[in-house]
């Protein structure tokens with residue numbers, strides 16, 4: 624990996640390599656762009672195939688956070704912390720407190736929160752050393768899966784905006800939606816769509832989650848590899864990133880791709896490829912911003928209701944992107960990127 628090249632090309636402000644010998648902490652903090660405000664982005668605690676993989680994950684995710692905050696009208700930039708997990712290692716208090724001290728020394732330039740592999744417990748350890756952390760015990764985001772619920776709510780509103788754009792009506796009744804991933808967000812997405820009368824095709828690696836969705840939402844179970852080739856109105860990825868790629872695009876038989884997963888496009892040009900194939904794509908960092916909107920509300924000491932109203936705005940943002948794409952004859956992913964870059968100045 625050519626580190627400097629990535630840093631220069633993508634305009635990163637800082638990349639910190641962190642070591643704390645006594646606790647064994649090995650971490651990276653990437654700060655992408657603080658034009659609009661302090662860098663915000665969760666702390667991932669993950670096992671990587673190599674250190675390079677960990678660094679590139681931090682860089683990619685931090686940049687994504689800049690775009691997500693900017694397009695959502697939030698006064699924050701993008702950052703990410705990645706704590707490298709050794710096989711079989713669980714989080715230890717000393718390591719996360721050491722990370723908290725480093726974050727504190729940054730003096731508010733970077734605010735962390737929960738992400739893959741971290742929970743309220745790790746955030747509480749960080750909180751012992753710094754105030755620049757969210758998702759701690761009793762906070763707005765951590766209580767009752769509120770973050771996941773709001774992410775799902777934003778995704779469902781985004782699906783409706785996309786239905787309106789594609790079919791001229793946002794009615795969910797009678798529409799068929801294929802949902803990939805029935806975890807924290809996917810579950811709430813299915814619940815909302817089912818209540819509004821949509822038919823669901825579902826898949827997950829965990830059969831228990833699939834069985835639950837079949838039972839609770841009358842969903843039809845689909846094998847994991849078959850989810851892409853389902854005849855449906857919308858495909859809703861709520862599992863992994865990189866699932867829109869050279870292999871899957873030719874299989875898609877949907878009119879819309881709109882879901883919660885981060886970094887859905889394996890590469891940027893796959894957004895154009897969807898466009899050429901007549902598939903409307905709801906850019907991931909726009910439609911899945913519910914979580915970060917909750918975090919921003921938490922930092923500003925605002926209520927859950929305030930956050931919910933801000934999440935409703937995702938629909939307007941998507942509409943503007945679709946208008947821009949239509950008028951310029953470009954893909955929605957390109958339109959979203961252009962609008963975001965305009966906001967960053």
Ligand SMILES: NC(=O)c1ccc[n+]([C@@H]2O[C@H](COP(=O)([O-])OP(=O)(O)OC[C@H]3O[C@@H](n4cnc5c(N)ncnc54)[C@H](O)[C@@H]3O)[C@@H](O)[C@H]2O)c1
Nearest residue numbers: 770771774804806807808827828861862883884885911914
């Ligand atoms: N939690 C949030 O508030 C939030 C916010 C923004 C974006 N996201 C993104 O949304 C996605 C889902 O987040 P989550 O919090 O629900 O995660 P989660 O870990 O709770 O759920 C993910 C689910 O996907 C399933 N899965 C993994 N690989 C799969 C595959 N190949 N086929 C089918 N299912 C598969 C897993 O078994 C799991 O049940 C992630 O990409 C995440 O980054 C989440």
